[in-house]
Structures are given as structure tokens and as C-alpha cells.
Amino acid sequence: MPAAVAGRAKERPSAAWEGLPNPQSHRQKTRKCKLADDEMEKYSRREFIKAIAGGTALLASFSLPREVFAKLEQLMNGREFLGESFEEGISRLHRDVYEKENERFYVYVKKGQIVGWLNIEDAMSLDMGNSIDLLPLLLDAEVEAMHFVHTHPLALMDVDRLLPPEKLQKIRETQRSDFPLVPSAQDIATLARQKRFLAEKNLPQKLSHSVVDPAGQWTYDVDLANPHANILSRYQKPIKDGERISDEELLVMSPEESAQFRLSLEMLDQQKRFYHDGIGMTDEKLEALKRWAREQWGVSLEFSAHRK
Numbered sequence: 001m002p003a004a005v006a007g008r009a010k011e012r013p014s015a016a017w018e019g020l021p022n023p024q025s026h027r028q029k030t031r032k033c034k035l036a037d038d039e040m041e042k043y044s045r046r047e048f049i050k051a052i053a054g055g056t057a058l059l060a061s062f063s064l065p066r067e068v069f070a071k072l073e074q075l076m077n078g079r080e081f082l083g084e085s086f087e088e089g090i091s092r093l094h095r096d097v098y099e100k101e102n103e104r105f106y107v108y109v110k111k112g113q114i115v116g117w118l119n120i121e122d123a124m125s126l127d128m129g130n131s132i133d134l135l136p137l138l139l140d141a142e143v144e145a146m147h148f149v150h151t152h153p154l155a156l157m158d159v160d161r162l163l164p165p166e167k168l169q170k171i172r173e174t175q176r177s178d179f180p181l182v183p184s185a186q187d188i189a190t191l192a193r194q195k196r197f198l199a200e201k202n203l204p205q206k207l208s209h210s211v212v213d214p215a216g217q218w219t220y221d222v223d224l225a226n227p228h229a230n231i232l233s234r235y236q237k238p239i240k241d242g243e244r245i246s247d248e249e250l251l252v253m254s255p256e257e258s259a260q261f262r263l264s265l266e267m268l269d270q271q272k273r274f275y276h277d278g279i280g281m282t283d284e285k286l287e288a289l290k291r292w293a294r295e296q297w298g299v300s301l302e303f304s305a306h307r308k
């Protein structure tokens with residue numbers, strides 16, 4: 001799949017979240033022209049957050065051990081952070097599924113009043129290890145949610161020739177689809193590795209993962225008690241530039257590589273069932289997919305269609 005280009009924001013903000021205007025106190029003072037003012041406030045607050053906020057500003061509001069903070073600061077410096085609600089972010093990604101060629105990768109973070117979406121495109125698509133480096137944010141006990149969400153764009157159907165061109169054209173025009181692009185083996189393996197990391201570091205497992213595709217939103221989880229999922233969760237050290245690897249090592253797949261390979265073939269096979277009859281999503285097919293994923297791989301899948 002095409003790797004998304006790093007979407008680093010141009011601003012290098014240093015302002016902390018404490019600097020944000022307080023809408024509550026402002027509202028009391030200006031009750032007279034409430035409606036116009038509320039609209040204005042919503043607009044300006046959002047624009048303001050967009051303008052000042054990046055990963056660094058987000059990080060400033062977290063209480064973390066000093067060395068964890070330093071590492072995260074490097075990773076989050078200059079990253080785009082959008083002050084949107086969960087629903088707003090999902091609608092934006094829904095549009096991106098139809099309008100952008102590349103996959104988008106974000107993590108939704110909620111800590112009290114701080115709510116928003118951190119752009120993690122370079123971290124997720126180029127080096128899977130970096131997504132794990134973000135998890136120490138959970139050391140802050142007040143973090144209520146970390147929800148990793150990425151897209152499977154309609155463009156992938158083109159690439160994989162999953163549907164006839166005229167059908168695809170119709171989907172593109174109406175921005176409605178009954179044909180899913182299910183979470184991939186790599187998506188599930190990433191989550192499995194994150195969960196293993198959290199367990200090893202004794203961090204709370206406050207993680208969610210979703211894929212937004214042309215048909216709707218998939219939320220998935222994986223149970224490491226399942227032996228196959230457990231193999232999948234073994235984390236491989238990324239190979240460094242210039243590192244020597246023996247021919248033997250290159251030729252032989254590790255158990256985790258072969259598990260992921262097998263899962264990816266099986267997932268594609270499962271996905272085909274939504275395409276071969278030209279009908280797409282039905283309750284029966286969805287239930288069959290969920291059952292298979294749970295029984296074979298310890299993976300739970302939830303699907304909700306985009307609103308018509």
C-alpha cells in the first residue's frame with residue numbers, strides 16, 4: 001500500500017494548552033448576543049487550536065516521567081493536532097476515504113477537556129515501531145482514550161480491481177458503498193504488538209483501533225490469549241540501515257512473519273465473499289466474518305455503516 005507522505009505541520013508551537021481561551025467564562029459575560037457569539041466562539045476556538053496546537057502543545061498538558069517526556073517530545077514535535085470531537089474526526093476521515101488517494105493515520109486522544117486528533121502518518125506508515133513509541137502517553141493516568149484510526153481509501157479498490165469500473169464510478173459519485181475494505185493482517189498485527197507492549201510495561205490497555213472504509217467504520221480488538229494472535233504480537237526489531245543479515249535469516253520466515261502472511265491471505269479470502277456476488281454487505285456475511293475472526297484468530301470485529 002502506498003506510504004503516506006509525512007504530514008508535519010509548519011508551525012513549531014511552544015504554547016501550552018493552559019493558554020487556551022476559556023469558553024465558559026467568556027460565555028457568561030456576553031449572554032446578550034449568545035447565538036452569534038457561540039458560533040463565533042466555536043469557530044475561533046477551533047481555528048485557534050488548529051493554529052497553535054501541535055504534538056508539542058498536546059504533550060505539554062500531560063504529566064509524564066521526565067525521560068518519557070523527552071522521548072515523546074522528539075516524536076511529537078511539529079505534528080498536526082486537530083481539536084475535533086471524535087464524531088467530527090470520523091466524518092473528516094469518511095470524506096478522505098472518497099477524496100484522498102492515500103491512507104490517513106490519526107490517533108484520537110481524550111484527557112479531560114483535551115480532545116483531538118494527532119496526525120501520525122509518518123509514524124504509522126513508514127515504521128510500525130513508532131506507533132508503539134507513542135503508547136507511554138498512557139502513563140498519564142488521566143488519559144481516558146487513545147483511539148488509533150486510519151482509512152482504507154476507495155482508491156484501493158481501483159488498485160486491486162475489486163469491482164467493475166462502472167460500479168466503482170457509481171460509488172465514487174454517490175459516496176456510498178456496500179463493499180468493505182476490511183482491517184488488514186498488518187493492522188491486526190500492529191494492535192497485537194501494541195497490546196503486548198502495554199502488558200510488558202504494565203500500562204493500562206486503554207486502546208482502541210478502527211478503520212474507516214468506503215462502507216463504514218470497523219473497530220477491532222485482538223485477544224492475546226489466542227495462540228495465533230499471540231504469535232502475531234511478537235515484536236520484531238526493525239532492521240537498521242547497513243545492518244548485516246545472513247542469507248539464511250533472509251530466506252526463512254520467522255513464526256510471526258508467517259502468521260501475519262497466513263492471516264493476510266485468509267483476510268483477503270474473507271473479504272472476497274463481499275464482492276463475488278456483486279451484492280456486498282449483508283448481515284449474514286458480516287456475522288460469518290466476525291465468527292471466523294473470533295474463532296480462528298481471537299479477533300473481535302464491530303462494523304457500523306456510514307449514515308445514509
Ligand SMILES: [Zn+2]
Nearest residue numbers: 183184187211
Ligand atoms: Zn489498514
